[in-house]
Amino acid sequence: MKKIITDKVSRKEREKLARRSEILKAARRIFAEKGLHETTLDDIAVKAELAKGTIYGYFENKDDLFFSVLEEAIGNLENVVQKTCQSDLPPQEKMLNLVKTMLSLFEKNEDLMQLMTRNQPGQLMHKMQEKMQNHFKNLIKSVSGVLQEGIRQGLFGKIDTEKAAAAFFNLIHGNAMSSFWNKRKIYNKEDLEFMANFYLHGISVYDEKEKK
Amino acid sequence: MKKIITDKVSRKEREKLARRSEILKAARRIFAEKGLHETTLDDIAVKAELAKGTIYGYFENKDDLFFSVLEEAIGNLENVVQKTCQSDLPPQEKMLNLVKTMLSLFEKNEDLMQLMTRNQPGQLMHKMQEKMQNHFKNLIKSVSGVLQEGIRQGLFGKIDTEKAAAAFFNLIHGNAMSSFWNKRKIYNKEDLEFMANFYLHGISVYDEKEKK
Amino acid sequence: MKKIITDKVSRKEREKLARRSEILKAARRIFAEKGLHETTLDDIAVKAELAKGTIYGYFENKDDLFFSVLEEAIGNLENVVQKTCQSDLPPQEKMLNLVKTMLSLFEKNEDLMQLMTRNQPGQLMHKMQEKMQNHFKNLIKSVSGVLQEGIRQGLFGKIDTEKAAAAFFNLIHGNAMSSFWNKRKIYNKEDLEFMANFYLHGISVYDEKEKK
Amino acid sequence: MKKIITDKVSRKEREKLARRSEILKAARRIFAEKGLHETTLDDIAVKAELAKGTIYGYFENKDDLFFSVLEEAIGNLENVVQKTCQSDLPPQEKMLNLVKTMLSLFEKNEDLMQLMTRNQPGQLMHKMQEKMQNHFKNLIKSVSGVLQEGIRQGLFGKIDTEKAAAAFFNLIHGNAMSSFWNKRKIYNKEDLEFMANFYLHGISVYDEKEKK
DNA sequence: AATGAATGAGTCTTCATTCAT
DNA sequence: GATGAATGAAGACTCATTCAT
Known part of the structure; x- marks a missing residue:
């Protein structure tokens, strides 16, 4: 008897979460397309196939919904980045993988x-x-x-790792946006190579033979 | 007699332009602070110390005003960048100056x-x-x-100069934004050095002696 | 069970139509009194005892509302006229009834x-x-x-029936308007007799005995 | 000396009147085309080739201007009608001339x-x-x-002449409007004949031979 | 809990009118 | 007297939020 109730409750909870998730998904699509202000709750309700009022059962208000979307989104990015950074590869490979992972995520x-x-x-x-x-x-x-690890291993120069990490995100994101606006594929070999190379060596002459 | 008329006309024209400029200035401040949608024409009118209706004598509507602000702003940047790029300095100095100029412009x-x-x-x-x-x-x-010039002179590697130029703007702008959010000075020695160095050599080890 | 649902739905629909109708009624009063441009949606909302925004749930915009009012109004007139024209009376009676019906409608x-x-x-x-x-x-x-019918029966002269029909409406409507402005009753015996007689015989001498 | 002053003054006055007249002319065109509310003072100022502010030197405000236009217009009609009614023709001819004059005025x-x-x-x-x-x-x-004159001469029936006169204007004006909307010529033989005949004899059978 | 009709505060935009030049 | 830039009141329309069902 108890079990049944528990089941029921947890089913309810599961359904609740599922619906919340549907709303977030719909909201994310439209917020991304139109931005916060040009998106109406009607748009989202239609996309989520729900009544407008229902949204208020899951989110306090429009801002809350928007922030939840943002947070979920950046949480995804955080997970992907963390997983890559915690792998067992050498720092340079990790950085290369980060570029790949992020571009791939942005593409999807x-x-x-x-x-x-x-x-x-x-x-x-x-x-x-x-x-x-x-x-x-x-x-x-x-x-x-990852950068500090590389520096300890003598692979990277003694740079300010926080600034360098920030620069990393700016580069990847900027590149992806630019591909997007110009309607090119976001994940592509040329960009990958450019970014990996640029991030490692900047624009200066770089003699491949020095590497080893 | 003619002169007086001419004077009058040109004074009127000057005043007209001045007023337009005042509106643009006020609008730019507020658009920057609040973004397009959260800015009301009332805000701008108050800031410009004008009646709301007056704005419509100078701009077709809110969007037109916003675009004019954007265009003027990016025009400024364009001028500064162009002037720096057309100077008689060696490419590396030009790049360094670009960083300085842009950060300085952003700071101001x-x-x-x-x-x-x-x-x-x-x-x-x-x-x-x-x-x-x-x-x-x-x-x-x-x-x-500038980058092509540097490549011809053997100073920079044979990179895709358009990608590299785009990366340049992403870096500078991203860095400046980050300073802004963290309430640090935008124009500061550490950032300058970091950016110049990073842009030239990436994150890899860079032995100053190799340079020459 | 089904019935209940059906009932609910149809109640909602009925309510929706009723509300729409209320708005139309309020709008018609005010549009008639003030004309399109001097009528504000606030006026109508107040008259209909609704919030301004509610009106937009029933009509696209002010123009749409105005046209809907016009159309409903002329639709009423059309019905009344058609019914009278399709009755089984002789043409002359029909015309007389038309005058009566229209004046009566205008009065109400x-x-x-x-x-x-x-x-x-x-x-x-x-x-x-x-x-x-x-x-x-x-x-x-x-x-x-009706006029053609009368002509076929040799009751009316061989006039252009479309012109004559248009003239008919001009007469009735003009007469009613004039009563309205002069604050006389719209439906009154003298006007009825005048119009019926005038429409049949114009202003010329008309000897009642000639009729038969 | 005095004469010169007088001349100057009267020239000024003449100019003033002329300008007033120009404004009225421009206003009448635009009011007729767009109606009172959709006409802006800017429209009129442009048409009259004057500054907007100037209009206020000649008319108290927009309403005053509109009423002046209306009054001038109806004054014209009044003159034309009066002149025709005071001519030395028999009443039937006068009525016919009235139709002609009015249609012609409307056409012009x-x-x-x-x-x-x-x-x-x-x-x-x-x-x-x-x-x-x-x-x-x-x-x-x-x-x-005119109608009373006709009645006295035994030409017209003993109708209510005021009602009949009002009906006359309704007929002519309605007919002219209808031609206008249907893009037919306002002054045309068929309409003239229809109206004259209808006004005299209504729609009933009318034996031409009875006439004399 | 879901619905979606109702609400009304908030904004852009127009335009008659004023007034300094 | 003419001008036309400035004014600000007024009005249409949108949409986040509430609430009765």
Whole structure:
């Protein structure tokens, strides 16, 4: 008897979570496409095949929904980046894998990348700023760790790893956005090679033979 | 007699331009702070110390005003970048100067930099996209030219100069934004050195003695 | 079970239609009194005891509401006229009844008559013109039919029935408007007799005995 | 010396009147085309080739201008009608001439006729109502006189001449409007004949031979 | 819990009117 | 007297949020 009740409750909970997730998915698509302000709750309700009022059972208000979308999105990125950084590969491989992983993620989820660009600031952002900054700090810390590892191994120069990690994200994201606007594939060999090479050696002459 | 008339006319014209400029200035401040959608024409009118209706004598509507602000802003950047690129210095110095100039411009006009982040999307941007893309192409062409010059002189590696130019802007702008959010000075020695070094040599070990 | 659902649905639908109808009624009153341009949606909302925004759930915009009012109004007139024209009476009686019916309708719905005067012009009318012209054509066709019947029976002269039908409406409507402005009763014996007589015989001497 | 001053003054006055007249002319065109509310003072100023502010030197405000236009227009009609009614012709000829004169006037001044239809009522009209009603009364009195003359001469039946006069205007104006909307010529033989015949004999059978 | 109709505050935009030049 | 830039009141329309069913 108890079990049944538990089941029922947990089914309810599961359903609740599933619906929440559907809303988030729909919202993310539309927020990415139109930005926060040009998206209406009607748009989202239609996409999620729900009544507008229902959304308020799962999120406090439009801003809350938007932030939840943002947070989920950046959480995904965080997971992917962390997993790559914690692998057992040498630092250089890790960096290369990071480029690959991120471009691939952006390619599969163009909306995620757009969402990150349309970081609508203003009043809104302020409320959320702390949370988002923490997420970004986590991302930077992960990459920063890989860079420090490389420096310890004498592979990378003694640079400011936080700045370098931030630069890393700027590069990848900027490149992906540019591909997106120009309607090129986001994940492509040329860009991969350019970025890996540029990130390692900058624009200066680089003699392949020096490497070993 | 004629002169007086001419004077009058030109004074009127000057006043007209001045007023337009005042509106643009006020608008730029507020658009930068709040973004397009959270800015109301009332905000701008108050800031410009004008009646709301007056703005419509100078701009067709809110969008037109916003685009004019954007265009003026990016025009400024274009001028500064072009001037630096056309100087008589060696390519490496030019690149260093570009970093300095841009950071300095961003420091003096934080709003400009914020404005550039807010790639306002959706329907709106589309109308303007062509124009804005042209501006960006010009920026990239200028920097690209410097890079090609450096390659011809054997200073830089044979990289894709357009990608590298785009990466350049992503780096500088990203760095400046990050300083801004963390309330650090945008123009500072450490960042300058980091960026110059990173852009030239990436993160790899770089032995100063190899240089010559 | 099904029945309940059906009932609910149909109740909702009925309520929806009822509300729409309330709005139309309120709008018609005010449009008639003030004309399209001097009527504000606030006026209508207040009259209909609804929030302004609610109106937009039933009509696309102010113009749509106005046209809907016009159409409903002329539709009423069309029905009344058609019914009278299709009765089994001799043509002369039909014409007399038409005068009576129309004056009576105008008396009960002064707003309807006023509405018809305000041939709102310009851009606006053009959108609707075709629809309205069709309605007017229908009206004229109905009356025209009665006149043709009368001509076939040798009761009326061989006049252009379309012109005569149009003249009929001009007369009745003009007479009603004039009563309205002069604050006389719209439906009154003298006017009825005058119109019936005038329409049949014009202003010329008419010897009652000639009739038979 | 005095004469010169007088001349100057009267020249000024003449110029003033001329300008006033130009404004009226421009205003009448645009009011007729767009109606009161869709016409802006800018429209009129452009048409009159004057600055907007200048209009306020000649008319108190937009409403005053509109009423002046209306009054001038109906004054023209009044003159034409009066002149025709005071001629030395027999009543039937006078009536025929009235039809001709009015149609011809409407044809030459379509705006006048439109203006009369777009008698925007509402608040506005109320202010003016008395004046306009007087004008209409004058028109009706003139025609009424002709009808009475005809009755005295045994030409017309003993009808209510005021009603018959009003009916006359409704007929002519309605007919002209209908030609206008259907893009037919306003002054044309068929309509003339129809109206003259209809007004005299209504729709009943009329044996031409009875006439004499 | 889901629904979606109702709400009304908030914004852009227009335009009659004023007034300094 | 003419000008036309500035003004700000007024109005249409949108949409996040609430709430009765």
